[in-house]
Each structure stands twice: as C-alpha cells, then as structure tokens.
Amino acid sequence: MPRKGLSLAPRLRYLAGRARRIDVGSVLERAKEVSQTHGKWTPAVVVDMLWSAGFRQVGFQDYVDYDFAILSKAERATYMTHPVSNELSQKYDHPDYRHIFQDKVEFDRVFSDHLEREWMVVDAGNADAVREFTQRQGTIVTKEPVGQAGTGVHRYRAAEIEDWDAFHRGLLERGELLIEEVIRQHPDIAAVCPGTVNTTRVTAFFDGQKTHILAMAQKFGRGAVSDQMTFGGFYTMLDDAGHAVGPGYDSHGHVHESHPDTGFRIADFQLPMVDEVKAFVDRVARVVPQVQYVGWDIVVTPDGPVLVEGNWGAGVYENKPSVTGIRTGHKPRYREAIGF
Known part of the structure; x- marks a missing residue:
C-alpha cells in the first residue's frame, strides 16, 4: 500500500x-x-x-x-500513542458516519445482525413492554445512548424491582433508553471473572478490501456491570494466537499477576475461538466501510463472538514493559497496514 x-x-x-x-x-x-x-x-x-x-x-x-x-529512542518509536491514534481517527473515520458509533441505539440498529441478543428502546408509551422484557430476561443492562469508558451503563434485576411504573419512568428521566439482554460469555472467560461480561478489544483497520488486525487486548472486570477502568477493570495484551503476553495492568499503577477475585493467573489466559474472532471482525468492519479505523469490543460466547460496540475513536492498548518484559509496541503493524 x-x-x-x-x-x-x-x-x-x-x-x-x-x-x-x-x-x-x-x-x-x-x-x-x-x-x-x-x-x-x-x-x-x-x-x-x-x-x-x-x-x-x-x-x-x-x-x-x-x-x-x-x-x-528506537523502542519508543515502536509504540502507538493516543495523539497518533487521534490523527488516524480523524483521517480515516468519515465524519458523516461517526454518529453510528457514538449513538448506542443507532449502533444496535445498524449492527443488529451481529449482536446476537435481544434489545429494545424505552419510550413514553412502552412501560408494559419494558416490564415484560425485564421479567423474561431476569437481568438486563441499560445504556444511555451517548457515553464512553463505561459511563451510562447500568444493570438491573427484575426480582429487585417493586414499582414497574416508577422503574420505567426512572429510565426515561435518567436517559437510559437502550435495554439489552445480558451476554452469556464463554466459560473460559467467565473462569477469570464471572460477574462481569469481559470484552476483547480488537483494534482494526479496513482498507476497502482487507481488514487488518492491529492489536488485541483482553479486558477483565471486577464484578461490576462494565470491565472499564472506571469500574476497577484492567487489561492484558494478547498475541496473534489470542494468548496473554503477561499479567494485567491499568492506568492507575495496578498490576495483576492474578485476578484479584478469582485468583486466575492472567498470563495463562487463552482467548477461545480466536480464529472466529478475527473472521467476525472482518465481517463487522464491512458494515460501515466509511469508518475504517475502529476499536471493536467483542465478547466470545459459547456459540461464537458477538458485538458489544465499535469505537471510531479507537483509543490505544499497548504493552507495558515493566510488567510484560516486552519493550516494543504495535506501531509497526499500524504503519504496515495503514501506510502512514
């Protein structure tokens, strides 16, 4: 290229x-x-x-x-950074299509074939439908249409709701307009943290013909509704085969040799169905080809990968040398795929 x-x-x-x-x-x-x-x-x-x-x-x-x-200096030059990632987003993610990724309701509509779960939108006249959906599911996740880093995501259990009219009214007042079925994750992922749906971040670039996998990171939660760092989550980088390259870490100086709640050794983690994940990313990358540089959040279920969301401002996940012992990053892969 x-x-x-x-x-x-x-x-x-x-x-x-x-x-x-x-x-x-x-x-x-x-x-x-x-x-x-x-x-x-x-x-x-x-x-x-x-x-x-x-x-x-x-x-x-x-x-x-x-x-x-x-x-x-040479080692630093191999690392992807947020300012460079921002430039790529501005250049390769067409502004006329970014709203699809910013609005979670619109995202679910456009990518509905790849969600593999039920979802609905809350409006003023569907209190009965909200109750039926929630009781049938048992536990639901609600999302505010616009949010990032896990903000605006909530979890509710039907057994804990006493006043359904008040519940429906509260969703509208708080702007929690999207309701989704809870994803059932693969047992190999649940073994690390069963209380949170743990997502795999796959950063990819679609050049119009081929989807290039630039980096993969596995995020783990701490039992909260989200695995983001704002909820106490952390991540580890994965190699091309989907195996963790070392312990987990976050941006707050915490290093996790093992998951604090389950004792699972992070360096032993192997992402299941990694080939299916890569093929899945290629499929979803073609849905809105005008947005070429995306950080895809995916969950592997017992039946295969499903889509959580796509981030047109992809962000950066990289190796931490003091934790992994790896002193190089992923920037050469970005350069090879994108040509900058």
Whole structure:
C-alpha cells in the first residue's frame, strides 16, 4: 500500500489544543509517579515528558503507561500513542458516519445482525413492554445512548424491582433508553471473572478490501456491570494466537499477576475461538466501510463472538514493559497496514 502520510494541520491543531488545556499540576504528578517507579530524577522526567508530547506525539499518560522513561529512542518509536491514534481517527473515520458509533441505539440498529441478543428502546408509551422484557430476561443492562469508558451503563434485576411504573419512568428521566439482554460469555472467560461480561478489544483497520488486525487486548472486570477502568477493570495484551503476553495492568499503577477475585493467573489466559474472532471482525468492519479505523469490543460466547460496540475513536492498548518484559509496541503493524 502506498504511503499516505498524516496531514500536518490536524497535528498542529491537536498540539495547540493540548497546550491550551495543559494541567501543569497533573504533569508534575505523573512525573513524580514515573520518578518513584523507575528511579528517575523528577525534573528530567518533566522535561522528557514535555519534549515527547511536543515533538514525538506522546500523550502524558502514554508516557506513564508504557514506561517511556526506561525505553530507548528506537523502542519508543515502536509504540502507538493516543495523539497518533487521534490523527488516524480523524483521517480515516468519515465524519458523516461517526454518529453510528457514538449513538448506542443507532449502533444496535445498524449492527443488529451481529449482536446476537435481544434489545429494545424505552419510550413514553412502552412501560408494559419494558416490564415484560425485564421479567423474561431476569437481568438486563441499560445504556444511555451517548457515553464512553463505561459511563451510562447500568444493570438491573427484575426480582429487585417493586414499582414497574416508577422503574420505567426512572429510565426515561435518567436517559437510559437502550435495554439489552445480558451476554452469556464463554466459560473460559467467565473462569477469570464471572460477574462481569469481559470484552476483547480488537483494534482494526479496513482498507476497502482487507481488514487488518492491529492489536488485541483482553479486558477483565471486577464484578461490576462494565470491565472499564472506571469500574476497577484492567487489561492484558494478547498475541496473534489470542494468548496473554503477561499479567494485567491499568492506568492507575495496578498490576495483576492474578485476578484479584478469582485468583486466575492472567498470563495463562487463552482467548477461545480466536480464529472466529478475527473472521467476525472482518465481517463487522464491512458494515460501515466509511469508518475504517475502529476499536471493536467483542465478547466470545459459547456459540461464537458477538458485538458489544465499535469505537471510531479507537483509543490505544499497548504493552507495558515493566510488567510484560516486552519493550516494543504495535506501531509497526499500524504503519504496515495503514501506510502512514
């Protein structure tokens, strides 16, 4: 594929916006964290963080999460970062189609064939339908149409609801307009954390003919409705065969050799049906081909993979060298697939 390059203008706008919003206190806190973790002099870390942000497109949290303080220049160059990912999203995800991925109701409508679960939309006149759906399912998940990082996602059990009219009214008032059946995950995934539906993040690029798998990460929850870090979740990177490359970690300095609740050793995790997952990503990537760069959240069930959501702002999941011992990232794969 010919090199397409990334435009300088979006990069300059992004840097200008970051400069206006920079939180000096936050930068210092991150620098102190790096200093304590890796034994580096804090002022030197601050300078390196600012230089990396301004001239190497490295987000401040990227610098912390991916242990840039202990990496060589060549090793750092292999890491995907959020500023670069943002540029790819802006370039390859057509603005006229992004709303499909931002609105969860619209997403379920467009990708209904790939959800493999029941869902419905709450409106002013369907209190009886909401009750019937919830009682039949036993437990439901509700979602606010627009949200990220797991915000706006809730779980309700029919046995705990006493006033169904009040329940329906509350959903409308809180904007929890999408109701979904709870996904039944594969036993191999439930063995790690049975109380949360644990998603696999597959970052992919569709070039118009072929879907390229850029990175795979397995997220694990702590029993809450979501496996996002805001709910105490963490992740581990997966290799091409779907095997964990090491322990789990998050952006808050927590490292999990084993799952805190079940004792499952994270490095032993093997994603089931990995070939089916890759084929599934290829299928869903073709549904809205105008949005080429997507972070797909998938759950493997006993019957195969199902779709949870797609993120047009794909975000970044990468190796953490101090945890995995792997000192290189996925950026070469992005370059090979996308040509920037």
